[in-house]
Amino acid sequence: MRAVVFKGNFEVAVEDRPYPKIQNPTDAVLKVSSTALCGSDLHFYRGHLKCSPDFICGHEFVGTIVEKGESVSKFKEGDQVVVPFFTACQECYFCVRGQASRCSKGELFGNSVPANTIDGGQAEYVRVPLADTTLVKTPQGIPEEMLVLMADIFPTGYFAASRFLKNLPDRDREEFTVVTIGCGPVGICAITCALTMVKTVYAIDSIPERLAEAEKIGAIPINLNDNPVEKIKAASGGRGADVVLEVVGHADAFMLGFEMIRPFGQISSIGVHTEQLPLNGLLCYGKNVTMAFGRCPVRSLFEEALEVLVREQKKVAFLCGKTMSLEDAPQAYKDFEARKVHKIVFKMQGERVGESIEAKT
Numbered sequence: 001m002r003a004v005v006f007k008g009n010f011e012v013a014v015e016d017r018p019y020p021k022i023q024n025p026t027d028a029v030l031k032v033s034s035t036a037l038c039g040s041d042l043h044f045y046r047g048h049l050k051c052s053p054d055f056i057c058g059h060e061f062v063g064t065i066v067e068k069g070e071s072v073s074k075f076k077e078g079d080q081v082v083v084p085f086f087t088a089c090q091e092c093y094f095c096v097r098g099q100a101s102r103c104s105k106g107e108l109f110g111n112s113v114p115a116n117t118i119d120g121g122q123a124e125y126v127r128v129p130l131a132d133t134t135l136v137k138t139p140q141g142i143p144e145e146m147l148v149l150m151a152d153i154f155p156t157g158y159f160a161a162s163r164f165l166k167n168l169p170d171r172d173r174e175e176f177t178v179v180t181i182g183c184g185p186v187g188i189c190a191i192t193c194a195l196t197m198v199k200t201v202y203a204i205d206s207i208p209e210r211l212a213e214a215e216k217i218g219a220i221p222i223n224l225n226d227n228p229v230e231k232i233k234a235a236s237g238g239r240g241a242d243v244v245l246e247v248v249g250h251a252d253a254f255m256l257g258f259e260m261i262r263p264f265g266q267i268s269s270i271g272v273h274t275e276q277l278p279l280n281g282l283l284c285y286g287k288n289v290t291m292a293f294g295r296c297p298v299r300s301l302f303e304e305a306l307e308v309l310v311r312e313q314k315k316v317a318f319l320c321g322k323t324m325s326l327e328d329a330p331q332a333y334k335d336f337e338a339r340k341v342h343k344i345v346f347k348m349q350g351e352r353v354g355e356s357i358e359a360k361t
Helices: 041-045 144-151 153-165 170-175 185-194 208-216 228-235 251-260 281-287 298-320 326-337
Strands: 002-008 011-016 028-036 060-068 080-083 125-128 178-181 201-205 220-223 241-246 261-269 290-292 322-325 344-347
Touching: 002 326, 011 326, 028 080, 028 144, 041 326, 060 125, 060 144, 080 144, 144 153, 144 298, 153 185, 153 241, 153 261, 153 290, 153 298, 178 185, 178 251, 185 201, 185 208, 185 241, 185 298, 201 208, 201 228, 208 220, 220 228, 228 251, 241 251, 251 261, 261 281, 322 326, 326 344
Parallel strands: 178 201, 178 241, 201 220, 241 261, 261 290, 322 344
Antiparallel strands: 002 011, 028 060, 028 125, 028 344, 060 080
């Protein structure tokens, strides 16, 4: 089969790889129909996350079951499914508490670090462990190419927003000042979800085109170079932001959020930080700040996030506006790294590419 393989910093190649085999009775093998490039893929592509080479990339994909192990009972061959980026058993200490991203049996697709990683879905076929408790049947009413968002970035955006916004009283839904730092694809998803929970969301980025897109979906844009801390304080009566959603994964972005958060405010960070944060206990004490970090438990939140995506799909359809052949992956990674495109959805050899996903919503 053909697969996208990580070769080293700023280098991927499309190679022939063996067809994946059932290794455990809980496995399934999928024929991939759509698979996407995600911002998380850039962490190893750019060398920020040190990974050994030669693994198959990709953790956002959908497809059809073509083989299944003898213990897989909830699905049959021919079922079309979405695959969360981290497998889950749904019975361990973490899974039963809604923390599936730390499943004790879970494995991360498309990487070689940290531990518990397996080959990913930027390939014609992929093996999925724990199939019964990981896979989700493809829902109706949403284009397949958009369902790749449900493997990672849309639930991640929902996770960023819902941690501190989902259960607010009506007063706070009206009065809170919420800020999203970063308006890339995950930021757009976070803004979309946050606006279903609160009235006002500010969006901060340095790229005018991204700010324009955030404004189009309902956020109030602030350029990073236009004194965002002062603008947020002015907009909030001098207090600062009630909640900051940090989706960049860079120390400067996080510290910007920390600077603008009000006392007793809350920071929800879902960026992958590879740098030391210049924080100390006294700074945190002085703000009475609550901070939450980490990987989204996609399988735990899937149904909640999907409800929002189905309602709001027209807002985020532009994120999947470019489809390319899997064979063009090396150029796609270069274009994505250079921010020439929002997101790229790969199709397999012989399938149509270049069509508008927005027109399908």
